[in-house]
Amino acid sequence: MNAYITSTGRFLPGSPIDNEEIENILGKVHGKASRLKNKILASNGILTRHYALDSSHKTTHQNSEMAALAGQNCLDKRGIAKQKISMLSCATSQGDLILPGFGSLVQAEMQLQDLELHTTHGICSSSLMALKAAYNSVRTGEHAHSLVIASELCSRLFKASRYEALLNAKKPDFNAEFLRWMLSDGAGSCLVETKPHKQSLRIDWIKSFSHADAFPTCMSVGASSTGQTWQDYATYAEAESQGALLLRQDVRLLDNIVKIGVDGFLRLIADDYVQPQTIDYVLCHYSSDYFRGKIFEMLSQAGAAIPEHKWYTNLYTRGNTGCASIFIMLDEFLQTASIQAGQQIICMVPESGRFNTAYMKLTVVEP
Amino acid sequence: MDQTQLNPHAQACLRGLMRVWFDFERRLNRIELIKRLETAAFSLEDYQSLLLHLRQQVIEGSRWITRCASSFTRDYADVRSIVIGHANDEHKDYELLEKDYVACGGSLSDIQRGERNPGSDALHGFLMYRASLENPIDLLGAMWMIEGLGDKMATSWAKQIDTALGRELNCTRFLRYHAENDHQHLQRFYQMLHRTCTDQLIADRIEKTAIVVGRLYCLQLEEIDEA
Secondary structure (H helix, E strand, C coil): CCCEEEEEEEECCCCCEECCCHHHHHCCECCECCCCHHHHHHHHCCCEECCCECCCCCECCCHHHHHHHHHHHHHHHHCCCHHHCCEEEEEECCCCCCCCCHHHHHHHHHCCCCCEEEEEECCCCHHHHHHHHHHHHHHCCCCCEEEEEEEECCHHHHCHHHHHCCHHHCCCCHHHHHHHHCECCEEEEEEEECCCCCCEEEEEEEEEEECCCCCCCCEECCECCCCCEHHHCCCHHHHHHCCCCCCEECHHHCHHHHHHHHHHHHHHHHCCCCCHHHCCEEEECCCHHHHCCHHHHHHHHCCCCCCHHHEECCHHHHCECHHHHHHHHHHHHHHHCCCCCCCEEEEEEEECCCCEEEEEEEEEECC | CCCCCCCHHHHHHHHHHHHHHHHHHHHHHCCHHHHHHHCCCCCHHHHHHHHHHHHHHHHHHHHHHHHHHHCCCHHHHHHHHHHHHHHHHHCCHHHHHHHHHHHCCCCHHHHHHCCCCHHHHHHHHHHHHHHHCCCCCCHHHHHHHHHHHHHHHHHHHHHHHHHHHCHHHCCCHHHHHCCCCHHHHHHHHHHHHHHHCCCHHHHHHHHHHHHHHHHHHHHHHHHHHHC
């Protein structure tokens, strides 16, 4: 049986925040403006983003509330009653509570009844993991209408007070500050059904390749410089003072994300999942700057590059919202691009956490 | 060559070689010595051992390349010329390696007396065997891996080693040397691939040789901790 994405939705909290305003919301660490901010923003190219946080650091929407709003937006656009949904599959890197699973809170928030629940835990690629579970349950005939939601509220990790909690007022290092100027909040969703509804996207396949065995951790919360995890400290306060609760990116390892992204793409070509010449659009949740340079020149030489005009992103205006990005991107893409039946779309989500890359191929269909 | 398109077989071969390389990098990362290098837990002894063992293979490097050149018949005289140029570029880089060894506290006589470890022996043996066959086009796969390693040494390992041991030792000249002429080497490689890789059988053989070289290179590095 086929499975189709029949509707998408999104929720971005508050008004867009431009680069000048970021520090008014997240705060200045020890009252001092960041020296790294402009450099990091220049490299990621993001111009505006959204935060579920106000300038007094009050949370404006819980993560599960954003997820529910994105889910409802998707159902409203499709015009389907929520009672029809028999499976809810949710992704986030960090729920509002440590336990229970994020999906439970989203279900409660949306007041969805008697359904099968699935939560994926990870970073950027967890949205495609959640979608794959829904896709499989629809194509095996187990569920006819499965709702998938990915939502992120990472700004709470970026409040100045988090960095000020470091022992002896230590300055945060580059790796701890890097993502502060990269990530923001938002939620995206899609509905997977057994039949197309109006113009829909047939899911041809979803594949992912993880390489955690071959690389050190690149993006994390919970690790300290001494190798202890946050739970190994006597108190959470001690873990925080040691910087174990800061979101970190080991920027030295970032080149590897391009390599494994290209490697996975070449593998899909070799295994006949995709022919680069037949692709009409590429949606990739990473900054396009990562995809310039030597490896991409090689890919061109090898006849496997997809020309730049086929690439679509809204990262620069909606921000990098972790796992939610790909759904927020798909939603805006469908609203703004004039796609036609038969066109093929590739979605790519490289996750730097510990090096997982996920891919999805969609074909536009008319019922 | 910037403007010239590779033929379709060469393109397929290049895609295969890229995958062999990415897989090889992951294999390198699983080797204990390289794990230490990548996580900045690399010691002076580790670096001395690395140089000591690498030297025994590097010093033989010019032998398989020159043998390879001499195995090309008149039909491949143009390829032979390119390979000779390549051999000439690199046939004395072991001297730089020896200087680095001395700069980080090793003795010249130790490194010069060193023997090939089992991995280096296997790698050298394989390269010399393939190079002795007539028109050893598949050794392009070996050149691909060796060029890739040169680039990796220069752009990644040298920095990591300087961070771990301190830049003032000035002992990463051999590793860094390989960044020079990198672009030119790559263009020369594409040129040879386009010229020689004209059917699927050749593409498969080039890829296979790249895989074998990668495996034996890993064995060479694994044997450093065994010694």
